[in-house]
Amino acid sequence: MFYPEVKMKRLFLFLLICSCFGFVTQSVFNLPIPNGWPKPAYNFKRNPLSPEAVLLGRALFYDPILSKNNTISCASCHSQYNGFTHADHAISHGIYDSIGTRNSPTLMNLAWHKSFMWDGAINHLDMQALAPITHPKEMGERLDSLLVKLNRSKLYKSLVAKAYGDSIVKSEFVLKSISQFLLTLVSANSKYDSVMRHEADFTPQEKKGYVLFKNHCNGCHNEPLFTNLEFENNGLCVDDNLRDLGRFVITKNPLDSFKFKVPALRNIEFSFPYMHDGRFKTISAVLLHYSSPKCKTPSLSNLLKNPIKLSKADRVDLTAFLLCLTDKAFLFNENYSYPKILLLNLPKD
Amino acid sequence: MMAKFFKYTLVLVLFFIIEKQDCTAQKIELKMLMGEQVLYLDSNYKLGSADSIQITALKFYISDVEFWNNDSLLNTEKKSYHLIDITNPESFFLQFDLPFINAYNQIKFKLGIDSAAHAAGAMSGALDPLNGMYWTWQSGYINSKIEGFYIEQGVKKVFQFHLGGYQNPFNALQELTLKVQSKAILPIAFDLMPFFQLIDLKNRHHIMQPSSEAVLFSRNLKKCFTLK
Numbered sequence: 398m399f400y401p402e403v404k405m406k407r408l409f410l411f412l413l414i415c416s417c418f419g420f421v422t423q424s425v426f427n428l429p430i431p432n433g434w435p436k437p438a439y440n441f442k443r444n445p446l447s448p449e450a451v452l453l454g455r456a457l458f459y460d461p462i463l464s465k466n467n468t469i470s471c472a473s474c475h476s477q478y479n480g481f482t483h484a485d486h487a488i489s490h491g492i493y494d495s496i497g498t499r500n501s502p503t504l505m506n507l508a509w510h511k512s513f514m515w516d517g518a519i520n521h522l523d524m525q526a527l528a529p530i531t532h533p534k535e536m537g538e539r540l541d542s543l544l545v546k547l548n549r550s551k552l553y554k555s556l557v558a559k560a561y562g563d564s565i566v567k568s569e570f571v572l573k574s575i576s577q578f579l580l581t582l583v584s585a586n587s588k589y590d591s592v593m594r595h596e597a598d599f600t601p602q603e604k605k606g607y608v609l610f611k612n613h614c615n616g617c618h619n620e621p622l623f624t625n626l627e628f629e630n631n632g633l634c635v636d637d638n639l640r641d642l643g644r645f646v647i648t649k650n651p652l653d654s655f656k657f658k659v660p661a662l663r664n665i666e667f668s669f670p671y672m673h674d675g676r677f678k679t680i681s682a683v684l685l686h687y688s689s690p691k692c693k694t695p696s697l698s699n700l701l702k703n704p705i706k707l708s709k710a711d712r713v714d715l716t717a718f719l720l721c722l723t724d725k726a727f728l729f730n731e732n733y734s735y736p737k738i739l740l741l742n743l744p745k746d
Numbered sequence: 747m748m749a750k751f752f753k754y755t756l757v758l759v760l761f762f763i764i765e766k767q768d769c770t771a772q773k774i775e776l777k778m779l780m781g782e783q784v785l786y787l788d789s790n791y792k793l794g795s796a797d798s799i800q801i802t803a804l805k806f807y808i809s810d811v812e813f814w815n816n817d818s819l820l821n822t823e824k825k826s827y828h829l830i831d832i833t834n835p836e837s838f839f840l841q842f843d844l845p846f847i848n849a850y851n852q853i854k855f856k857l858g859i860d861s862a863a864h865a866a867g868a869m870s871g872a873l874d875p876l877n878g879m880y881w882t883w884q885s886g887y888i889n890s891k892i893e894g895f896y897i898e899q900g901v902k903k904v905f906q907f908h909l910g911g912y913q914n915p916f917n918a919l920q921e922l923t924l925k926v927q928s929k930a931i932l933p934i935a936f937d938l939m940p941f942f943q944l945i946d947l948k949n950r951h952h953i954m955q956p957s958s959e960a961v962l963f964s965r966n967l968k969k970c971f972t973l974k
Contacts (some may be wrong), residue, residue, distance in 0.1 A: 443867055520885035523867035527875060527882040540876050568876045572868035647884060649916070649957070 419574040424448055428508060431585040432594070434621050437508035439522060439580060445572045446580065449560035452739055454578030456556060457571060459735040463526075464492050464536035464545055471529070471575075474501040477733050480505065480507060480664030481582065487675030495534035498639050500675035503661060503668050505727065509622055515657045515673045516644045517628060526575045540568055547571065551744035584663045584727035585621070592721070593621075599721065606718025609711055613687075616700040623662035629698040630655040632690020636674055643673070654696050666723045678717055684712045769845040770930045772821070772852075773811070775958075776830060776838040779937040779974075780805075787832055790897070793843075793942055798897045801938070802831035805879060806890035807859050807872070813850040813928075820847050827859065827872040829879065830936075836921025839931075846930040853932070857920040857968060858889030863910040886910050886956065890917055890967055892938070896947045905947055907914065907962045918956065918964040921970055933973075940969040 411428040430437065448591070454568045457463060474489040475481040481504035483489045484719040487671035499515050513519035519528060529535040530543065534704045547566040557566045560574060591597035599607060610618075619625050628644040635641065635655060647658045657673040671677045677686065707715065725735075776783040780801075786792075790798045808828045813821040821844050830837045864872060864886050879888045888910040895902045911918045926932060944966045953960050 417943040440867070520865045521867045524875070524880075524882075524885050527880070531882040540882075544876065567870055568874055569868045572875075576867070648913075716846040 401738060405733050419479075421715045422542045428580055428583065431583070431590070431621070434585070435509065438511040439508040439576075440501070441580075444523070444576060446577050447560060449556075449575045450570075451581055452736060453553075453556040453570070453573035454576065455733075455736050456552070456740060457575055458578050458669040462515060462550070463530050463543060465538040465542070466492060468492060469536050471526070472735070474529075474535075475504050476727055478667060479503075480584070480728065484667075484670045485670070487670050489535075491529075491532070491535035492537040497532075497534050498641060498669065499673050502658075503664060504579060504623060505582050505663060506622055506661065507582065510626055512626070516647050517658055522576045522579060523572045526572055544568060544571070546681040550746050552740070552746055555744050581634045582727075584724040587663065587724040588721040589718075590621075590724075600717070600739075602714050602717045603721055606714040606716065607721075609707070609715045610718050613705045613707070614715075617659045617698065618662050624659045628653065629659055629660055630694060630696040631657075631672070631687070632692055632694075632697050632701050633672060633686070634692040636676070639674055641674065648729045651698075653698055655692075655694055656696055662719060663722045664724055666720050667728065680716050682717060683713060762830050772842045772844045772846045773931045774811070774840040774842075775839070775931050775933050777830060777933060777935045778838060778937070779935055780937040781937065785936075785938060791939075793896075793947075796899065798961070799829070799894055799947070800834065800897070801892070801893055801894040802939070803893035805877075805888075806830050807879070807887065809856045809859060809863075811840070811842065811853060811855040813844075813847065814852045814854060815849050815850065820850050821845075825863070827863065829872040829877055832974055845927075848928050849897060850926070850928045852925050854921065854923045856917060857922060857964065857971075858910070860888040860919060861912040861917070863882065863887075881908075881910065881955075884955065886912055889920075889964060892941075896951065898948070899907065903947075903951060905951040907953045908955075908962060909953060909960045909967070913956070916956040916958065916961055918961050920964050920968050922968055924971060924973065935972045935974045936970050937972055937974070938970055939967050944969070 417634055425447050427540060428437070428441070428446060435604070458471045461473070463470060469492050474483040474486075474491075476484060478484070483501040487500060490496050502515065507513075507522055510522070513522065513525045514528070519525045527540065530538050531540065550566075553566050554564065557563055557570050561570050568614075572574050588597060588599075588603075589688045592599055595672070617627070617629055642654050644656040645651065647653075664682065665671075669678055669680075671680070671683050677683045684707060685700070688707050689704050690701055693702075754812045780791040783791065785801065785804075787804075788800055790800055790801060793799050806829075808830060809826060811823060811826065811828075812819055823842050823844055826842070828837070829961065830840075859873070863869075868875070873887070875882070880886070881888060888908045890907070890909045892905075892907045892909075894905055896905050897903075909918055924934065926934075941963075945963065950959070953963060
């Protein structure tokens with residue numbers, strides 16, 4: 398037991414000593430939140446962003462070291478020019494040319510998402526990378542083997558030392574740093590955003606398309622993320638080969654059958670093919686589907702109980718608006734690409 | 747100046763060390779049993795008259811241990827997670843960052859991981875996914891993992907129970923209360939036999955995802971904690 402003043406003295410002494418040695422501090426930066434956007438779902442307090450950890454995550458994202466035979470990286474199925482999805486692949490191929498069951502989703506504005514994957518199987522961004530890394534058809538690696546590889550790598554030892562001041566590559570560092578890089582992928586500079594900021598104007602056609610969008614699409618693909626982050630059945634017929642029950646697989650609730658996470662529409666111009674199994678190659682095929690959903694099962698979204706009536710001209714106008722969601726500053730942002738220059742002066746393996 | 751500084755540091759460090767040793771820390775020692783026998787990995791244990799079982803893996807989480815005197819909470823270590831692993835005898839000794847208070851007469855704890863930690867993101871230590879207690883295809887910790895062989899008339903069959911799930915209606919987390927006599931090293935038995943007596947291994951040998959059965963099996967696992 399100590400009296401308060403003795404305690405205070407001890408505290409003072411402790412602080413004095415600490416200040417003598419100097420704390421090792423990593424630089425911290427805040428993710429810029431676009432004006433008018435909701436509060437992010439991600440808890441940054443548990444994983445404060447630093448340029449060093451973002452770089453570590455970025456290096457890992459582009460490195461096939463994450464896969465068992467060093468052939469597949471995250472970027473293999475998530476390329477920047479497509480809004481971080483897989484160009485022209487309905488369903489992606491992973492290790493040993495294995496074919497999965499679902500379309501690779503876009504990666505953007507993930508700080509606002511509360512679940513991940515088409516069925517919401519993953520509850521936290523930090524844990525997301527574990528799924529593709531360990532999936533036998535994606536990267537086919539084991540977490541323990543991966544950590545052995547990373548701990549043998551001079552590059553990753555040095556990146557981890559810089560980011561976390563630790564000499565060992567731990568799974569927490571790997572997962573949190575990948576999160577950090579993904580969190581920086583914010584797309585908020587499309588023409589739509591410029592119009593909302595009163596810096597540009599829609600063409601008359603785009604304006605008509607925006608009105609149609611607000612009348613027919615905004616219920617699920619609501620602004621500013623262009624997704625309500627929920628799970629919906631949009632009336633697609635189940636693929637006989639894939640037999641994908643969607644959200645039901647996770648909740649086991651029959652009312653969740655054939656529901657999939659509502660995808661964000663930003664950068665839709667480049668994120669084709671569309672839908673959870675990539676069955677539609679064009680935006681026009683998607684819009685045609687919504688005019689007459691083929692399979693009206695009990696879990697069909699209430700908003701689609703009556704088909705969306707769109708004339709041919711409406712579909713053209715709506716498409717013109719959807720192209721306003723293209724964010725070139727995002728798709729060609731050098732901070733999101735393979736960090737070649739930043740890794741130049743680091744130890745090589 | 748430097749000499750003075752180092753002297754202060756030395757005194758301070760000693761202070762902390764002495765203070766730590768002043769009070770005895772609370773511990774729990776788990777005795778791993780199969781019926782009347784000590785539980786070892788890969789050993790044969792009789793189950794019923796003719797059949798036997800072998801355990802090849804046994805891991806489970808104990809969390810939020812609380813020390814109570816009747817209705818008053820004396821001591822608790824919030825957000826503490828202990829991973830018990832049959833391959834690591836050190837893990838049978840649960841260490842707490844708590845002093846021994848010689849007045850508790852019951853303990854409460856959870857078998858598994860609370861829902862907040864299930865959705866808190868990447869962590870190290872007991873909750874590191876590296877421990878093989880995390881489902882990568884569907885987020886969530888495996889609260890308890892029991893694997894082995896069921897040997898029926900000389901034929902070996904595998905059983906694997908990965909019990910977990912944190913979302914309703916398949917929340918497999920279990921809360922336990924045990925009446926005890928306070929001790930600095932509190933002995934508690936973990937006897938797997940009641941668990942196996944409650945299930946029909948011939949018909950149910952695999953549980954690998956959250957389900958109503960995983961909840962039921964987790965409830966059965968509570969019966970393994972006794973004071974013998």
